[in-house]
Amino acid sequence: MKTIVSRIAWLWILPVVLVAWEVSTRAAQAVYFPPPSVILARLHELWFSGPAAHVFLTDEAAHHLLPSLGRLVAGWAGACLVAIAAGIALGRSAVLCDVFSPLIHFFRSVPPPLLIPIFMTMTGIGTPLQLTAIVFGVSWPVLLNSLDGARYVDRQYLETCEVFGISRFRRLTRVILPAASPKIFAGLRISVALALIMMILSEFIGSTEGIGYRMLVAQSELDVPTMWTAIVLLGILGFVLNAAFLRFERHVLTWHRGARKTD
Amino acid sequence: MLEISDLTHSYGAYQALGGVNLTVAEGELVCVVGPSGCGKSTLLRSIGGLLRPTGGRVLVQGRPVEKVPDDLAIVFQDYSRSLFPWMTVADNVSLPLRRRGGDRRSRDTAAMEALEQVGLPAAAGKYPWELSGGMQQRVAIARALAYKPALMLMDEPFGSVDAQTREDLEDLVLQVRRSSGMTIVLITHDIDESVYVGDRVVVLSKSPATVVGDLRVELPEPRDQIATREHPDFVHLRAEVGRLVRGMRSGGPAAAETGAETGAEAEADSPELDPATAEPAPVAPKA
Amino acid sequence: MLEISDLTHSYGAYQALGGVNLTVAEGELVCVVGPSGCGKSTLLRSIGGLLRPTGGRVLVQGRPVEKVPDDLAIVFQDYSRSLFPWMTVADNVSLPLRRRGGDRRSRDTAAMEALEQVGLPAAAGKYPWELSGGMQQRVAIARALAYKPALMLMDEPFGSVDAQTREDLEDLVLQVRRSSGMTIVLITHDIDESVYVGDRVVVLSKSPATVVGDLRVELPEPRDQIATREHPDFVHLRAEVGRLVRGMRSGGPAAAETGAETGAEAEADSPELDPATAEPAPVAPKA
Amino acid sequence: ACGSSGTDEAKPAAGGAGLEKTKLNIGVVPVPSSAPLFIAKEKGFFKAEGLDITTETIQAPQPVMPKILNGGIDAFLTSYVSLITITDSGMAKLKMLAESQQGAPGVNGVMVTKDSPIKEPKDLKGKKIAVNVVKALGEVTVSAQLKIHGLAPSDVTFVPVPFADQLAQLKAGTVDAAWLTEPYISAAQKDLGARLLIDTLSGPTENLPLDGWATTADWVTKYPKTAAAFQRAIGKAQQIAATDRQELNKVIPTFTQIPAEAASTMAIGTFSTSLNATRIQRVADLLSEFQITKSKIDATTLVAAPSQ
Amino acid sequence: MTNARKALRGVLGVAGFLLVMEALGRTGIIDPYLIPLASTILTGAARLLTNGEFLSQVGVTLSSCAIGLLLAVAVAVPLGMAMGTVPAVERSLRPLVEFLRPIPSLALLPLAMFLFLSGEQGKIALIVYTSCWPLLINTLYGLRDVDPLAKETLRSFGFGSYDVVRLVSLPSAAPFITTGVRIAASVALIVAVSVELVAGGDGIGVFVTQASSGNRRDVVLAATLWTGVIGLLVNSLLAKAESRLFRWHRARAGEEAL
Numbered sequence A: 001m002k003t004i005v006s007r008i009a010w011l012w013i014l015p016v017v018l019v020a021w022e023v024s025t026r027a028a029q030a031v032y033f034p035p036p037s038v039i040l041a042r043l044h045e046l047w048f049s050g051p052a053a054h055v056f057l058t059d060e061a062a063h064h065l066l067p068s069l070g071r072l073v074a075g076w077a078g079a080c081l082v083a084i085a086a087g088i089a090l091g092r093s094a095v096l097c098d099v100f101s102p103l104i105h106f107f108r109s110v111p112p113p114l115l116i117p118i119f120m121t122m123t124g125i126g127t128p129l130q131l132t133a134i135v136f137g138v139s140w141p142v143l144l145n146s147l148d149g150a151r152y153v154d155r156q157y158l159e160t161c162e163v164f165g166i167s168r169f170r171r172l173t174r175v176i177l178p179a180a181s182p183k184i185f186a187g188l189r190i191s192v193a194l195a196l197i198m199m200i201l202s203e204f205i206g207s208t209e210g211i212g213y214r215m216l217v218a219q220s221e222l223d224v225p226t227m228w229t230a231i232v233l234l235g236i237l238g239f240v241l242n243a244a245f246l247r248f249e250r251h252v253l254t255w256h257r258g259a260r261k262t263d
Numbered sequence B, C: 001m002l003e004i005s006d007l008t009h010s011y012g013a014y015q016a017l018g019g020v021n022l023t024v025a026e027g028e029l030v031c032v033v034g035p036s037g038c039g040k041s042t043l044l045r046s047i048g049g050l051l052r053p054t055g056g057r058v059l060v061q062g063r064p065v066e067k068v069p070d071d072l073a074i075v076f077q078d079y080s081r082s083l084f085p086w087m088t089v090a091d092n093v094s095l096p097l098r099r100r101g102g103d104r105r106s107r108d109t110a111a112m113e114a115l116e117q118v119g120l121p122a123a124a125g126k127y128p129w130e131l132s133g134g135m136q137q138r139v140a141i142a143r144a145l146a147y148k149p150a151l152m153l154m155d156e157p158f159g160s161v162d163a164q165t166r167e168d169l170e171d172l173v174l175q176v177r178r179s180s181g182m183t184i185v186l187i188t189h190d191i192d193e194s195v196y197v198g199d200r201v202v203v204l205s206k207s208p209a210t211v212v213g214d215l216r217v218e219l220p221e222p223r224d225q226i227a228t229r230e231h232p233d234f235v236h237l238r239a240e241v242g243r244l245v246r247g248m249r250s251g252g253p254a255a256a257e258t259g260a261e262t263g264a265e266a267e268a269d270s271p272e273l274d275p276a277t278a279e280p281a282p283v284a285p286k287a
Numbered sequence D: 001a002c003g004s005s006g007t008d009e010a011k012p013a014a015g016g017a018g019l020e021k022t023k024l025n026i027g028v029v030p031v032p033s034s035a036p037l038f039i040a041k042e043k044g045f046f047k048a049e050g051l052d053i054t055t056e057t058i059q060a061p062q063p064v065m066p067k068i069l070n071g072g073i074d075a076f077l078t079s080y081v082s083l084i085t086i087t088d089s090g091m092a093k094l095k096m097l098a099e100s101q102q103g104a105p106g107v108n109g110v111m112v113t114k115d116s117p118i119k120e121p122k123d124l125k126g127k128k129i130a131v132n133v134v135k136a137l138g139e140v141t142v143s144a145q146l147k148i149h150g151l152a153p154s155d156v157t158f159v160p161v162p163f164a165d166q167l168a169q170l171k172a173g174t175v176d177a178a179w180l181t182e183p184y185i186s187a188a189q190k191d192l193g194a195r196l197l198i199d200t201l202s203g204p205t206e207n208l209p210l211d212g213w214a215t216t217a218d219w220v221t222k223y224p225k226t227a228a229a230f231q232r233a234i235g236k237a238q239q240i241a242a243t244d245r246q247e248l249n250k251v252i253p254t255f256t257q258i259p260a261e262a263a264s265t266m267a268i269g270t271f272s273t274s275l276n277a278t279r280i281q282r283v284a285d286l287l288s289e290f291q292i293t294k295s296k297i298d299a300t301t302l303v304a305a306p307s308q
Numbered sequence E: 001m002t003n004a005r006k007a008l009r010g011v012l013g014v015a016g017f018l019l020v021m022e023a024l025g026r027t028g029i030i031d032p033y034l035i036p037l038a039s040t041i042l043t044g045a046a047r048l049l050t051n052g053e054f055l056s057q058v059g060v061t062l063s064s065c066a067i068g069l070l071l072a073v074a075v076a077v078p079l080g081m082a083m084g085t086v087p088a089v090e091r092s093l094r095p096l097v098e099f100l101r102p103i104p105s106l107a108l109l110p111l112a113m114f115l116f117l118s119g120e121q122g123k124i125a126l127i128v129y130t131s132c133w134p135l136l137i138n139t140l141y142g143l144r145d146v147d148p149l150a151k152e153t154l155r156s157f158g159f160g161s162y163d164v165v166r167l168v169s170l171p172s173a174a175p176f177i178t179t180g181v182r183i184a185a186s187v188a189l190i191v192a193v194s195v196e197l198v199a200g201g202d203g204i205g206v207f208v209t210q211a212s213s214g215n216r217r218d219v220v221l222a223a224t225l226w227t228g229v230i231g232l233l234v235n236s237l238l239a240k241a242e243s244r245l246f247r248w249h250r251a252r253a254g255e256e257a258l
């Protein structure tokens, strides 16, 4: 009980920001910046005023929100698996790393909006395209962090492995992966928010549904409050996903917090 | 088991090993002593295949060391960095045992046994960072012992434990050696210890290190903390080793030639000599 | 200078310190000995304000330790982790001197001086990871010495150096103490060392640690590696400390009451006693 | 020409007197419709009016609305569809200063590949049609054409794909048809042998006004003389563009990356020299018919009457 | 010497990739109309080098990126330090940070354009906004990974928390932070180009807009290639600086092991 109260207390910044936002938008009177009360009202009307049987989701939400979320989760998970595996392989093999790093640094600097049409010619329209785009966009920070993490494993850990003839596989799973995990988790934490961004971006081109598509329509109709509901929705999603992620991380990195005496 | 000939190693411009020659027979326990920073750990790493020496040869079981030889264990000097903080103590000890085959159950039993031997049965479920320095060091020893290697390299393995635990661990090493017949190279700073546990004591000069003394220890077996240390040969040998080490430090090993007497530590420093002209001390006549 | 009363500390459910009482006068050098894992480092961290003990009080210069007391230096047991790998040895040593004010030049001179004292003038420009274990330990000592604190806490500061260097460092500590009057608490596993350098030797029981012995060392000053160690009081004291430590380890401290004799290590283990019922040993009558 | 609201006329124009504002930043889109502005610039028409013009490349007015509202951009090229949707959204009151292109055959159309099974418009039922932007000209004009063939907008799926990528998508088969404009139509014919399935500027959408130079109503009120000067300069250039294809061929490659050869062969709409509210009303009506705007916008409010 | 070998391997990797793409195109496995032949794109890219217009647009994008990245480092690293060392700051700001992070910069474009008169400033603001996050997160995680004994060492000498942060936490977390900088650098480039694509102004994105309006897909791809190459060059510069600065980090880690 007490922990719940203290947890909520830590959210003090949200009401403060909301009030400041409300006041400043009301003062500025700029059409582009509706006050949060208007946005929240629209958010409710647009997405959450559905029947109780549908967990209050409107048809609009079911049509646009759920597919987006599905792709988000699948794309993120896929990207993380691919990127961690590739990052560790490259981090542990100087040859592979030298051979592939120019290509990696090349591709991660190309703006996804320029590449999505090219993906589209291969995947067609729809979920495969969005998944590809999410995987592509999300992989880089995870890949880079895993690569660096796997590359700079304390030498003595590796020497210990060699001395005791620990097999390559165990070395990877029991030593290199945990040793790199603080850095990998940094990459994953970045990637959670990035996945949301890529989810939106991927729905800007060659898509006919999803939050991004809804945002695109709102943009071309200049339906400002709806544009803002999408932004707020993303923020809320980011907040929730991050909280879930931190729980998972706490669980996996218990040793690290103990060894590093953090919190 | 182990043949080292003309082994040299330089870190950049700095020469740490200046031509080390050493042979260790199967089942022997050789102690290496020498001044701080002389190159003992470097020598150990070369034997363990963790360092490619810049010159000379190391043969383990007749094969030149290119990579880490099979069936080897090392207790690192920097033990705290060689335990994995993400695993419990028991997992740290049992991890290498996969190599030995056997199921999980038998590995766990072997790990527990080794932890009991070093006096840490209660620490099995803890993480290394929850242990004191000496306890961590003992975990590192337990890991190496549980592994039962053919060749064990120990770099100051008892440096962080109290006197009594140290004696127990010395006896433990002797007992394990007796029962499994493993070959052991043990680096130590404690001259008494080197004489007590070693079949031979090898003395290195300051760096570039060379072997300046190689004394055979012929003390009655099995050794015993009380009886052995009271044995006149023990007292004589430790004085001799002390003199060799000391000689190295302040110059040449010439002083080692002066007769042995009890209380080596009480002896005055040997006169300053140019190490370049000094001859390596001969193997002690006692051998 | 230092007053510790009823100090307890628990790591979660595990109680490491079980009510430690200890007073150290200004300028005193107190050695703390005790079995591995008994809580010596924990005690040191509590004095240093790095750990908030779960019970009891620590006063340094009359003030309760809330944060790190002023004018303090610690030589950590895990010296290799306490040196900063991104700085040269000289920078590592001179870094704390920034707190003392003074210009760069004078800091560098002080750092070089300290490095010379520990025999490492040549290592000044190297990085810590280019040094051997013993050399790193000496750098950590040099750093603390250069800082010239009012209170110095040393956790097994000589564990990784050879016998001769160890003696030199012991003498160095004694000499610095004499010339600057600093108060020193030194943890060691070497009973001889505790008696040689200490004004008092405090013996801790196994954890939960309490003080089971507090012996005043009244050996002639200045101490001398040869003469002091041959002094009959030295031999007597080290046997006494040995017995206290040993008694702790195998159960209660009762064995400490049996008369002192030379060659304490040669003594048989005291009979197993329940530590819970055992009384702490009284302060040695010699004091 | 059509009358405009009284406020626009409030300040009597003292002919030739000093302008309220001489430095103008114009948002241009790199398409043929911007040509008159560059002609005017090149021929010194702006300078003659005392205007100093800078240009900034934009894609569409929607994303740069804040800049338009805060004065970062004075006037900009916009399609009528955007003009009307923006007005409908209530975000800003915009006014057309001058018209640019008006629809002509072959300028916009739905294309399919050479061997596509779609032979006539009604085959589009259930198909995916690529449009550059959703809820805009493409959707409206295609819907108007489909209506003739008995199809509702919901019978097809409009997929947003940038023009430049539509040809590749068409070839890859990821879309069944593409609503294209020039120069892409010519390119599709040349590269893919694509067929023009529907000319979307014919029949109900014939001669539909496409785009023009717009600004905010406030701006017109604040700078009436400047607005007039801009209109005069652009008007002259429109005249040239309307009559001299050679000039267009010359100027288009200078501000777009359309190669000179393509510029001279592609279809271009007509450049009208007047603002006609009745014509514009057709666009507004279409938009409201296909529910792209919520309300029916009165076209007369969208026009800033050109002054002499 | 090892550098030369590294570069050689990199060149081999790139050459291999190009050859495969070329072969796939030539054999018709990939329709060259959908993805033009590698050789076509390369020639196009080479031709762009003599295009003064393109070069000046590249200059614009690069300078916005550089300014944006510098500002982002100046904002995110100290903020990360504050959040990483004072738990109350971290817990308080976390909800806000986590709310803001997933908002795409493009969605905030109107806000940026509204707040900043010049398009250039708005673009830089968005670059700062977006590239802050990887920097912030990597800084936070880097601080968590600092050896507590190193911090205690400094504390034991009586240094205050500010000095501990400056003298120990920052240098130990530096390798983490530079990974963040490298991620942020490419993020900055991506944001710059994306904003230019949508909002216009000047820069590579605008050049791409112009090219695609002229149906010059070859030019678009060539410009795309150049953005990638620029990212690659920036990364190798940063990597070089990193290996210079953090020799100690590599020395401790078995970099060339395995």
Ligand SMILES: Nc1ncnc2c1ncn2[C@@H]1O[C@H](COP(=O)(O)OP(=O)(O)OP(=O)(O)O)[C@@H](O)[C@H]1O
Pocket: B129, B130, B131, B132, B133, B134, B135, B160, B161, B162, C011, C012, C014, C016, C034, C035, C036, C037, C038, C039, C040, C041, C042, C043, C077, C207
């Ligand atoms: N961070 C920690 N978490 C949990 N338990 C700990 C922690 N640190 C120390 N301990 C426990 O507290 C006890 C005392 O530890 P401490 O490090 O003080 O021992 P010590 O006397 O210094 O031993 P040594 O001579 O081996 O260094 C040990 O049993 C250890 O397991």
Ligand SMILES: Nc1ncnc2c1ncn2[C@@H]1O[C@H](COP(=O)(O)OP(=O)(O)OP(=O)(O)O)[C@@H](O)[C@H]1O
Pocket: B011, B012, B014, B016, B034, B035, B036, B037, B038, B039, B040, B041, B042, B043, B077, B207, C129, C130, C131, C132, C133, C134, C135, C160, C161, C162
């Ligand atoms: N990585 C390195 N780079 C450069 N020099 C090194 C490196 N490692 C060791 N040295 C140098 O080589 C010499 C021998 O080091 P080594 O660690 O072998 O000594 P040691 O005999 O084990 O000493 P100790 O008893 O203090 O552990 C030392 O002078 C040290 O400075």
Ligand SMILES: [Mg+2]
Pocket: B040, B041, B042, B077, B155, C132, C133, C134
């Ligand atoms: Mg060593």
Ligand SMILES: [Mg+2]
Pocket: B132, B133, B134, C040, C041, C042, C077, C155
């Ligand atoms: Mg300790």
